[in-house]
Amino acid sequence: MRVVVIGGSGHIGTYLVPRMVRAGHEVINISRGTRTAYTEAAEWLQVRPVVADRQREDDEGTFGDTVAGLNPDVVIDLVCFTLESATALVERLRGEAGHLLHCGSVWRYGQSHKVAISESEGTAPFGEYGIQKDEIARMLKAETASGGLVTTSLDPGHIVGPGWHPIGPLGNTDPAVWYALSAGQPLQIPGIGAELMHHVHADDVAQAFERAVEHRDAAAGEDFNVVAPTALNVRGYAHVAAGWFGQTAALESVTWDQFRQTTSPEHAESSWNHLCRSHCLTIDKATTLLGYTPRYEPETAVLESVRWLIEHAELKVARPLIA
Numbered sequence: 001m002r003v004v005v006i007g008g009s010g011h012i013g014t015y016l017v018p019r020m021v022r023a024g025h026e027v028i029n030i031s032r033g034t035r036t037a038y039t040e041a042a043e044w045l046q047v048r049p050v051v052a053d054r055q056r057e058d059d060e061g062t063f064g065d066t067v068a069g070l071n072p073d074v075v076i077d078l079v080c081f082t083l084e085s086a087t088a089l090v091e092r093l094r095g096e097a098g099h100l101l102h103c104g105s106v107w108r109y110g111q112s113h114k115v116a117i118s119e120s121e122g123t124a125p126f127g128e129y130g131i132q133k134d135e136i137a138r139m140l141k142a143e144t145a146s147g148g149l150v151t152t153s154l155d156p157g158h159i160v161g162p163g164w165h166p167i168g169p170l171g172n173t174d175p176a177v178w179y180a181l182s183a184g185q186p187l188q189i190p191g192i193g194a195e196l197m198h199h200v201h202a203d204d205v206a207q208a209f210e211r212a213v214e215h216r217d218a219a220a221g222e223d224f225n226v227v228a229p230t231a232l233n234v235r236g237y238a239h240v241a242a243g244w245f246g247q248t249a250a251l252e253s254v255t256w257d258q259f260r261q262t263t264s265p266e267h268a269e270s271s272w273n274h275l276c277r278s279h280c281l282t283i284d285k286a287t288t289l290l291g292y293t294p295r296y297e298p299e300t301a302v303l304e305s306v307r308w309l310i311e312h313a314e315l316k317v318a319r320p321l322i323a
Contacts (some may be wrong), residue, residue: 204226
């Protein structure tokens with residue numbers, strides 16, 4: 001099949017595009033052409049690149065024409081963030097493509113009331129990003145249910161992999177957190193450390209997309225949580241991470257007001273957004289309908305990322321990894 005991947009040079013596409021090539025598909029990658037994949041793979045030599053500025057073409061009302069003009073059997077949209085953009089693409093591809101797959105987010109769910117969260121049990125989202133992702137997923141489901149374009153939404157957790165900073169034990173990307181853990185220094189945590197985060201390796205997300213393409217009928221009109229088999233809470237994550245450096249985490253529980261006084265506004269806001277949701281999700285639906293079998297536990301995925309950052313001098317730590 002001819003598979004068009006929109007935004008295939010990023011976190012997920014780094015792994016997804018080579019998977020699609022290995023599966024025997026003809027692959028076209030639409031991107032702005034400003035970056036390459038995070039890791040090298042020989043399969044990229046078989047990929048046709050198409051340079052397009054989605055934002056500009058969406059504003060001009062031409063992006064759907066760009067995609068449809070490639071005569072795709074399957075379109076995988078990894079970089080759609082507004083209902084308006086998603087709707088325009090659906091309307092242009094209706095009758096033109098056999099399957100549209102959208103990358104959503106677990107932030108389409110609000111604060112957790114019951115865990116593990118299934119696709120039908122999440123609370124209402126908050127924040128523009130989560131609200132838009134939820135509206136897109138609902139629109140796509142309605143589109144397929146009405147007999148229109150066959151669509152599937154896949155909702156990843158906190159994507160992690162080599163080449164970029166993971167969401168760390170405090171729900172942010174502050175490098176000082178890793179230094180403190182590696183040095184055995186006290187680390188202030190907002191609350192009691194029971195808040196949850198649900199990571200997923202980028203290659204496991206890619207696997208889910210690949211399986212959804214393979215199992216089109218089972219995936220039609222459905223949405224799927226795509227996360228690691230388990231989730232980490234703040235204190236567990238911190239203790240595991242400190243152990244990678246031969247240390248024991250020294251955690252000090254503080255109020256959110258105290259935490260904000262010692263943390264930059266950017267990192268404090270990231271911590272709040274991740275930890276107040278306290279997400280832990282079930283992948284039973286993806287496992288049953290798609291055969292999704294993630295390879296990485298969250299701590300294994302994060303360790304791979306941290307190791308890469310240290311080896312490439314992009315993360316300063318006090319002691320070398322022993323893990």
